[in-house]
Amino acid sequence: MNPGHVLGAPIVVLNRVEKRFGDNPVLRDVSFSVARGECVCVIGPSGSGKSTLLRAINALVPISAGSIAVDGIEVNDPKLDKLALRRRVGIVFQQYNLFPHKTALDNVMMAPIHVLKENPAEVEARARALIAKVRLTGKEAAYPGELSGGQQQRVAIARALAMNPKVMLFDEVTAALDPETKKEVLVTVRELAAEGMTCLLVTHEMGFAREVADHVYFTEDGVIVEHGPPAEFFGSPKQARTRAFLDQVL
Template sequence: MASPSQSGNGSGTNWTPDQPMVSIKDVHKSFGDLEVLKGVSLDVMKGECICIIGPSGSGKSTLIRCVNALNDIQQGSILVEGLEVNDPNLDKLELRKKVGMVFQQYNLFPHKTAIENIMMAPITVLKQDKDEVAEHANSLIKKVRLEGKENSYPGELSGGQQQRVAIARSLAMSPDVMLFDEVTAALDPETVKEVLNTIQELAEEGMTCILVTHEMGFAREVANHIYFTDFGLIVEHGAPATFFDDAKDPRTKEFLSQIL
């Protein structure tokens, strides 16, 4: 069990890099009578990029929201660098310093400029020095290729640009794991590419990523491992090559035949 009172990025846990960075074990989650997750288990090693795919309503978004404690779980365990997410006394700030999340609908703060969106959380939540944060934020703006858009408000940016600001905003917290919840689903087709490129670069730099996506081509190219969920269970998983070309389960086959 982790010691939640420690501060700093994961320094106080007994987690070591040879253990899974995110370890999900037998997770059950219901909304009222509706059981969305019926015992899901998966491990993500440091530097790995995994994709979760599956039909809508199969529980993939719920799963990664649980990793970030946006949804609580009824049963099972989720360990993030040794930190138990299902612990009622969980220090949520400690968790959220480790885990960054990007949403389908960007969810930028519309009353703040792009750069302010990026700088807000480190200043108010982490109480970091303003100048250092500004410097970091500027390098992140460059990283997501939005130079010149620093002082634009979200309402003045395209969907793809907003989504890249959202990615930069998460990165500003220097997380160890990034969660991407169908980040391209709300975008125009022409802007999907720019967001995917940004994510790919992140993955290649060694960021641990968990993606929920419908972009099969992207998943195949970027992911180390693919998980297919249906009706709240992981039906099949494997490395991209074997998964896409040599699926065993009939449900996976059917899904892939519809989507590819």
């Protein structure tokens, strides 16, 4: 539990979301909401549609049915203002996906300058502060290829934060990292959650979910099997499938 702050009104609302790739359903009747300032973790076996869920919230993949609203913006609307949505939603990927031809600092500065057309001097000041925040001071001029996985992932977090998002999505951000560097990234995410940033994480880190999340969802085969506060969820899972999964990973 994260008692440090009070949860606000829902900011991300999913209602009966369906997603099919061809005949293959990936998400089936998924409904849930994330409150302002809340930290939500989604866990479940690989291939259960968790990454698709995050991509759908950011309009990187279209959904087949249902609705998704972020801060009042209807994501499934054909006339969606993608820029407005993406200013509000930051996403961090499993494979970092930094721009390899730009330095760490430039990676953080690019979008505010090119997309938001902000003043470069102000952006730079903010970017340097963000790099310091993810504990990478001194690495501003390094290229992604010169950084470790954990360092790259923290640059990616800073890059997403530079857009001043209201919600941060994390897509298995530690899955590609070794145990040592994993910790650096998880510390950064925990700090963000503690500051009251709305966070939605897809993760395999059970310890992290138990410690940081306000609410945990377990998905399998594209449906939400069970959800609840971490103490309840991990302490006394009600569904047999949840118990089977937790027995396997814990």
